Amino acid sequence: MNYTDRLQNVSVLGAAGKMGSGILLLTAVEMADLKLLPENKDKQFVLNAIDVSPSGLQGLMKYLKTQVLKIAEKKISWLREIYASRADLVENGEIIEEYVFEVLSLVQPTSRIEAAYGSTVIFEAIKEDPTLKVTIFSNIDKNNSNKPWFFTNTSSIPIGNLNKDAALEGRVIGFHFYNPPAVQKLVELIKADKTIPELVEFARQYAKKLKKVVVDSNDFAGFIGNGHFMRDALHGIGEVEKLSEEMPFIEAVYMINKITQDYLVRPMGIFQLIDYVGIDVCQYILSVMDPYFPNEELHSKLLDILLQNGVKGGQNADGSQKDGFLKYEKGAPVAVFDFKDKTYHTITAFKENCDKRLGSMPTAFQPWKVIMKDSNKTASLSQYFKELKGMDSLGAKLAKTYHQRSLTIGLQLVKDGVAHSNEDVNTVMLTGFFHSFGPINDFMTS
């Protein structure tokens, strides 16, 4: 079965979710583009969008329509060539409309898992629950005579375990998109010991067609992305706990969030990132990873407390940020949650005092947005860190410790064999997390 034949009948599980909808969009477009090639004109293509939520599926179709329209507008020159023989399609507008229809008509939304029984490729983007994933994989595999290939979007569960527990005979691979899949260029590719080579080859071809940057990760819980992020987050939480001994908790959260965003020149602070991913999701990922690392404690009591208080973070259906560690207005943090009195405290009330305690920023500091557009980014960052290194303020000390911890995590991922190289670790953090520099660098040593 060649690449095209393999993609003739595909199912996406969890298609209405944040990740699933993006995976569905990219796959639908790829399948439609194959279908439009003259040599495939007699082939049938089906993409089952499977989700437990009927209302979610309705929202999915609206999302697809909007996104496919944008994609079609961008590739109008190619579409004009593809539809050259259609005399009825003359204007760009007519061609774009036809293409959107073509893509949407491949998609069959359904809440019935049975739809996947006829598929040859299954993309899975459901809850990060190993038992649930195994049950569903196993169910589909038993009822599907095509010996389908499974692509799991897990960000933490070892693929080898899924393969073994669901008895998939090597027909599963980790294909971890970053959020949102339609925008983020990075995919972590994780093959289990027994993953069949043909599946790996297909996955690489599919990633290439989607113009993704592929980083191979070895099959260790958390892989590279969460391997770094979770440990980095735990460090931040630890720093907050330490600072809380001498200052209010909310001020400590504000400070560490500022250290990670401003001092480490990242797109957002660590607590904003935890909120973005979801406190519950982070806790779940940690619980999945923890058993595989007996020498580490991958768990946070603080996350447990927040969740007990109903503070979860994550996003609303419209993509806006839910409150978590921080409270948001128009996407920007405005208050910090204090689990002791269970209320949010406005940042402006203590910001000035905290900033004063942290001390002044290095004069060479430039915000993340500016640095990312800087054509001499590395030189600018070198200058910035050189200055930071010589500073003795509380902010500088916290930043240097954080920077060192991030470096140690990165190096450990390579040493433990999770990542193949320093470069792979950096690529994941640069491409998947939009850091302005990779964790493995010599800014503080040179």
Add this chain to the structure above:
Amino acid sequence: MSKLRRKIYITAGYNTISMGTGRKEFNPKKERAGLEDYIKEAGMGVLNQVGGGKLIDECVISNFMAARYNRQANLAAFFPMIDESLRYKPAIRVEGACGSGGLAIATAIKSILAETADVVLALGVEVQNTVKAVYGADILAGAGWSKKRKNGHAHFFPGQFSDRAGVYYQKYGKEYARKAYSRWFGNMIDNARLCPTAQEHHNTMANPAETHFKAEPNGKFFVDHLNVFDCSKVSDGASAILVCSEEGLKKLGVDKKNAVEIISFAQVADDITKDPENPVELTTVKTAVHWALQSASLTINDIATAEIHDCFTAAAVLAVEALGLAEPGKGAQYIIDGNTARTGSFPMNTTGGLIGWGHPVGATGIHMAVTILEQFTGKAGKAQITIPANKPYGMTVNMGGDDRTLTAIVYKKAE
């Protein structure tokens, strides 16, 4: 073309801002001024200079495709909205694609010559930012023959002029031609920066010509032989002017020092169903310019400045040749040598032209006339050039489609 049987003047010109990408105040996500707002602003801009609309005898509005951009036709009926005194007066709409504005002035001239009017309000308008560029390309393609659309480029008109540029490259050298395009782009940005209503007025490029030259055309993303800087932008805007007889000027109480005389014009069209006979020649431009100059008993060497139709840099090079300023293939060198720069021997498009000032399609021909009026009456502000005393003549060349509908007008400082 024979000499005009009455003296014709233009006065009281007005341009709105040419709005679109490049202007600081442009935000495609926010509600913006509509077609009627631009018509009203430009119309009032003229009428306020002459005490209202009472003395206006006729009105002409030029527009290309409001029916598609704005779901609006019957544009002549917008004149009474500008000023109640225009109710029940003759009003007409003309269309000749990007050459519509030229047609409005030609129509006004004819009314004056026919003695049915002494004062004609000519107003051009286009509001294009209502659709994304990919759909705007469909609308603009209407300036070509509809039967050619199917096999045309997604970006239809850039495709047409890219084809012309490709032949020019082949014949005379790509780097040579692109150097001229870069110089032209640089000149237009320089000029636009001096004109507050220009779309590129806020342009902050350190070295526009160099930026242009570095941007290699890429057919994969746009068209084969042109980059985006080679193209005029998508614009919302309106321009208006009064076309008058000598009696008309008197009635309005306008001193001749605030007017410019139209001494000849040529309005010609060629077959839209035919491909260009010679891809590296703008034959219809050449014809219109020839007739207009001959009718004025002048040569191109008598002209101090011209507003030419640089919808693309490639069109500017071909226009320089069509005007007779350079032999075929030498137009590029003429521009490279700086002749068309504002300090050159033949300054062109002194407020930025279509590339720098903007190209609100139906308004462009009138904007050209307003620029000539400003330059010859000393009212061009920072964009003012010196008009040599021995060359009191100016010219506008407004082109519709790919060298199909042309109006060339010769102006003279009023005496």
